[in-house]
Amino acid sequence: MSLLGPQLSRSFQSASPPPDDDHDLGRFGARMGFARNEEIYAQDEEADLFYRVVSGVVRTTHLTSDGRRHIGDFYYAGDVFGLDAGKTHRFSAEALTDCVVLVVRRAAVGRAADTDIALQRLIWTATCRELERTQAHLMLLGRRSACEKVASFLLEAANRAGGDLVTLPMGRQDMADYLGLTIETVSRMVTQLQSEGVVRFLDCRSFKVIRRPALEAMLA
Amino acid sequence: MSLLGPQLSRSFQSASPPPDDDHDLGRFGARMGFARNEEIYAQDEEADLFYRVVSGVVRTTHLTSDGRRHIGDFYYAGDVFGLDAGKTHRFSAEALTDCVVLVVRRAAVGRAADTDIALQRLIWTATCRELERTQAHLMLLGRRSACEKVASFLLEAANRAGGDLVTLPMGRQDMADYLGLTIETVSRMVTQLQSEGVVRFLDCRSFKVIRRPALEAMLA
DNA sequence: CGTTTCATTGAGTGCGATCAAGCCGTGTGG
DNA sequence: CCACACGGCTTGATCGCACTCAATGAAACG
Structure with a gap:
């Protein structure tokens, strides 16, 4: 992870905010590759990063103490994930296929993002989309x-x-x-x-x- | 609703952002009372407001076309609700008991909130909390x-x-x-x-x- | 070729839904 | 005051869907 540090902190000093939700996150983060079934982050791990899928597919899973497994969602190219967190991740994320993801430092939202409103809105938009999908999922499971x-x-x-x-x-x-x-x-x-x-x-x-x-x- | 217009637009010009998540939303919105079982907003209604419970309890419900009813969540004093929306509300909200809610114009998030970072962060925080609760609910229903x-x-x-x-x-x-x-x-x-x-x-x-x-x- | 992993199919069970009474607190009118 | 109706809750009997356990089939891999 120390690999990411310098690159991320540099990118967050950017002064020209992109215009809209659909702007490129590329300049904010670092690309990382994961092999099939490799863990991207663990359940209960502290949540200081979030991610966007560049290629491949990612799943988030939750294991309960009695051994039951639950899948939160599947993420495809372009989807943002890793926002499922208070202080720590409630889910773990794993590469469902070989994949490449963009990793973005999350702490910036809590502290430095005051200087980057576009990034903050991007994160909020992604969180909203996540909420919508989770609610749809909820109604699917319910009845x-x-x-x-x-x-x-x-x-x-x-x-x-x-x-x-x-x-x-x-x-x-x-x-x-x-x-x-x-x-x-x-x-x-x-x-x-x-x-x-x-x-x-x-x-x-x-x-x-x-x-x-x-x-x-x-x-x- | 025109009652709210002036008051809200004025409040968003506020120059001194409150320090934290827990700051008072009061200055942003108008109080409204609802009687038991009264509808606060309807499913599929356009979502330009969000709410905070001042007193009483609110429930959000979703009706499927085949008549099944699903309850999204219950909201108590201090809880923020009405963020369950893309363009329109996926749920309706009803007063479970007689209650008073604070109504805040949501459009400000999309346009004017660039000038009020504290409000934007409050909304994001509330959305995160909603997401967390929904995920917990999901695992409850699932297995x-x-x-x-x-x-x-x-x-x-x-x-x-x-x-x-x-x-x-x-x-x-x-x-x-x-x-x-x-x-x-x-x-x-x-x-x-x-x-x-x-x-x-x-x-x-x-x-x-x-x-x-x-x-x-x-x-x- | 055997081994492993994943998907399908079958037989039997059990949990929660459905259908149907009964119960109880509350309100209403004689 | 009682008689009655009404809505919300509980209880009982039965049914059916999805789970469990078990065996088989089908790819992938060494």
């Missing part, structure tokens, strides 16, 4: 059947992929831990949706949306 | 039994009350919609926890914590 959960998961994956041919970066266990189901139930629902002609799986990681309206109807 | 859900609900109510004698502001249906259970299951778990000697209900709204360790052990 939906296993079939509806899996259907909406696949639909969102399709929306992210921007087409009807989707390759999932995660396996069944990750889907299960995200949806609050067991791996067996996920598998059964996938099979069921396929037998209903809603989706068609080519292999266990990639599928085609056949009847999108049917999928959308399940979100209620 | 916990009905008994654990009710136990942790009662424990949090006790923590909020700051003692072992608690009066709940909400009824069983609200508890059920918050925990993703039916009213019957909530009732059964309450009865069970009581028969285990963990809590003791005086009437259906107020109870005493008898064995706090047992309650805490259920959070895993």
